Amino acid sequence: xxxxxxxxxxxxxxxxxxxxxxxxxxxxxxxxxxxxxxxxxxxxxxxxxxxxxxxxxxxxxxxxxxxxxxxxxxxxxxxxxxxxxxxxxxxxxxxxxxxxxxxxxxxxxxxxxxxxxxxxxxxxxxxxxxxxxxxxxxxxxxxxxxxxxxxxxxxxxxxxxxxxxxxxxxxxxxxxxxxxxxxxxxxxxxxxxxxxxxxxxxxxxxxxxxxxxxxxxxxxxxxxxxxxxxxxxxxxxxxxxxxxxxxxxxxxxxxxxxxxxxxxxxxxxxxxxxxxxxxxxxxxxxxxxxxxxxxxxxxxxxxxxxxxxxxxxxxxxxxxxxxxxxxxxxxxxxxxxxxxxxxxxxxxxxxxxxxxxxxxxxxxxxxxxxxxxxxxxxxxxxxxxxxxxxxxxxxxxxxxxxxxxxxxxxxxxxxxxxxxxxxxxxxxxxxxxxxxxxxxxxxxxxxxxxxxxxxxxxxxxxxxxxxxxxxxxxxxxxxxxxxxxxxxxxxxxxxxxxxxxxxxxxxxxxxxxxxxxxxxxxxxxxxxxxxxxxxxxxxxxxxxxxxxxxxxx
RNA sequence: GGUCCUAUCGUCUAGCGGUCUAGGACGAAGCCCUCUCAAGGCUUAAACCUCGGUUCGAGUCCGAGUAGGAUCACCA
Numbered sequence: 001x002x003x004x005x006x007x008x009x010x011x012x013x014x015x016x017x018x019x020x021x022x023x024x025x026x027x028x029x030x031x032x033x034x035x036x037x038x039x040x041x042x043x044x045x046x047x048x049x050x051x052x053x054x055x056x057x058x059x060x061x062x063x064x065x066x067x068x069x070x071x072x073x074x075x076x077x078x079x080x081x082x083x084x085x086x087x088x089x090x091x092x093x094x095x096x097x098x099x100x101x102x103x104x105x106x107x108x109x110x111x112x113x114x115x116x117x118x119x120x121x122x123x124x125x126x127x128x129x130x131x132x133x134x135x136x137x138x139x140x141x142x143x144x145x146x147x148x149x150x151x152x153x154x155x156x157x158x159x160x161x162x163x164x165x166x167x168x169x170x171x172x173x174x175x176x177x178x179x180x181x182x183x184x185x186x187x188x189x190x191x192x193x194x195x196x197x198x199x200x201x202x203x204x205x206x207x208x209x210x211x212x213x214x215x216x217x218x219x220x221x222x223x224x225x226x227x228x229x230x231x232x233x234x235x236x237x238x239x240x241x242x243x244x245x246x247x248x249x250x251x252x253x254x255x256x257x258x259x260x261x262x263x264x265x266x267x268x269x270x271x272x273x274x275x276x277x278x279x280x281x282x283x284x285x286x287x288x289x290x291x292x293x294x295x296x297x298x299x300x301x302x303x304x305x306x307x308x309x310x311x312x313x314x315x316x317x318x319x320x321x322x323x324x325x326x327x328x329x330x331x332x333x334x335x336x337x338x339x340x341x342x343x344x345x346x347x348x349x350x351x352x353x354x355x356x357x358x359x360x361x362x363x364x365x366x367x368x369x370x371x372x373x374x375x376x377x378x379x380x381x382x383x384x385x386x387x388x389x390x391x392x393x394x395x396x397x398x399x400x401x402x403x404x405x406x407x408x409x410x411x412x413x414x415x416x417x418x419x420x421x422x423x424x425x426x427x428x429x430x431x432x433x434x435x436x437x438x439x440x441x442x443x444x445x446x447x448x449x450x451x452x453x454x455x456x457x458x459x460x461x462x463x464x465x466x467x468x469x470x471x472x473x474x475x476x477x478x479x480x481x482x483x484x485x486x487x488x489x490x491x492x493x494x495x496x497x498x499x500x501x502x503x504x505x506x507x508x509x510x511x512x513x514x515x516x517x518x519x520x521x522x523x524x525x526x527x528x529x530x531x532x533x534x535x536x537x538x539x540x541x542x543x544x545x546x547x548x549x550x551x552x553x
Numbered sequence: 554g555g556u557c558c559u560a561u562c563g564u565c566u567a568g569c570g571g572u573c574u575a576g577g578a579c580g581a582a583g584c585c586c587u588c589u590c591a592a593g594g595c596u597u598a599a600a601c602c603u604c605g606g607u608u609c610g611a612g613u614c615c616g617a618g619u620a621g622g623a624u625c626a627c628c629a
Binding site for chain 2: 043144234235238286293357366
């Protein structure tokens with residue numbers, strides 16, 4: 001009489017590794033009480049998704065705040081969807097956000113003692129565990145073809161019962177060992193399925209680190225654990241890998257909640273202690289009045305690269321995501337006048353339970369705040385890096401005269417409440433083009449927005465007078481006194497108050513005097529502090545601009 | 554359809570049976586400041602999904618309904 005041992009040997013004759021060997025090879029981690037081992041385990045199927053970045057950030061933060069370990073594992077078991085090089089790209093994008101792993105897969109080889117960290121290199125481990133499962137009668141070969149499975153499903157649908165491979169619908173579950181051996185010897189293709197002992201009418205409970213107690217129907221389907229290509233399915237790989245990598249907390253998207261009973265079922269069958277689970281809510285987007293998960297295909301902001309290419313500092317996105325993750329973060333950040341995420345005490349229990357709608361306004365708010373408070377040199381370096389990657393024209397200007405650009409970036413920056421003009425690096429160049437002489441020439445080719453109510457002759461006189469009399473190298477107060485005095489000469493009130501009280505006595509107020517200068521210098525009625533702009537431009541260029549505009553009137 | 558998750562201002566949320574005529578932040582509106590803008594300061598509008606129950610008392614506990622979301626593969 002053949003038994004399961006014979007079946008296991010027939011299926012995996014070359015496997016000599018045992019679960020015991022693996023337990024010894026991957027010892028329990030020596031970590032302090034409460035330290036969590038977390039991981040980020042993406043499939044190399046494309047770019048880094050914003051939701052993935054969110055999950056990775058939380059995983060890493062949990063490990064860091066508890067004194068644990070955060071590692072990176074590549075789940076490349078779906079050979080059809082795998083995109084070459086995408087694993088390395090994912091790692092690179094994570095790195096740009098400072099989410100670097102303590103151990104795991106890297107393009108230059110694994111780092112850490114619990115590898116391999118790439119699932120396609122872990123076949124021997126999966127096969128060893130499965131061989132043992134077969135011996136114990138908790139896994140079996142299934143010979144159904146896709147067509148067979150379709151038929152089963154169709155009949156289930158016709159009879160209005162739950163679809164799936166379970167109970168009486170699990171066709172090959174109760175084959176005798178002899179029948180199995182016979183089919184294998186005949187060369188019938190097979191997959192390995194887990195033999196569930198679950199009862200659909202019973203419940204399994206588990207405590208989610210975010211949601212608390214969750215009660216679900218017991219798993220009773222015999223899921224595929226080893227595919228016909230010899231690679232494991234997610235369900236099995238998760239159980240195996242996270243056990244031997246000694247993960248203590250599984251941080252993953254909430255879409256995994258319904259399949260958690262499958263995982264728990266397997267942990268039980270293997271006699272392994274199940275890890276904690278923390279199911280992270282998805283980031284949503286409003287689409288025609290309906291909430292839906294941020295979609296990589298439909299939403300630009302679903303790809304993390306979008307933010308980087310738009311010129312958001314990596315920290316801005318991270319800070320925004322953290323504000324969604326822990327609502328007390330914002331309060332903390334304001335109180336501590338810092339957006340240093342590493343100093344924030346993240347609490348996974350404080351995570352909200354439903355998916356947040358992605359809010360670009362809030363991102364912009366944080367980003368303006370962050371850019372405004374960046375030290376000048378840091379800002380300059382970041383802008384330079386951004387421009388060289390995404391804006392060749394701006395990059396050339398930076399290269400040509402870095403000091404000039406620094407001065408522009410520094411306008412109204414050195415103070416308690418710095419200017420907040422820029423939410424992203426790409427906002428900078430368009431708003432500062434007027435500084436460059438050649439671009440200014442382009443700007444003034446279009447009609448300048450001088451106030452209609454002030455006659456051109458007066459405007460011209462003011463510009464000409466300013467061109468020769470404007471003082472440089474003095475403080476703002478002195479400079480502005482000069483502007484007032486000059487305006488007064490041509491009939492403009494030196495204070496808005498005077499003008500408001502007796503508008504009939506004046507052609508306009510200081511505001512108008514200043515606006516005339518501003519329009520000539522910048523081509524716009526709006527700009528940052530004029531005094532600072534003029535100091536950057538210098539006496540010569542200022543006079544040139546004022547004269548040129550005056551002569552064109 | 555089955556199962557599960559979720560439900561407070563437009564958005565993110567605080568709230569863990571009386572302190573809630575519901576607080577904050579973003580966004581919006583207004584005012585102030587001011588040479589414009591960006592800021593900054595002040596102010597305003599803006600929410601407990603519905604119905605039952607428990608209780609002296611419910612945004613807070615329970616149930617149902619409703620709505621939104623997730624999931625039911627040899628994908629993860």
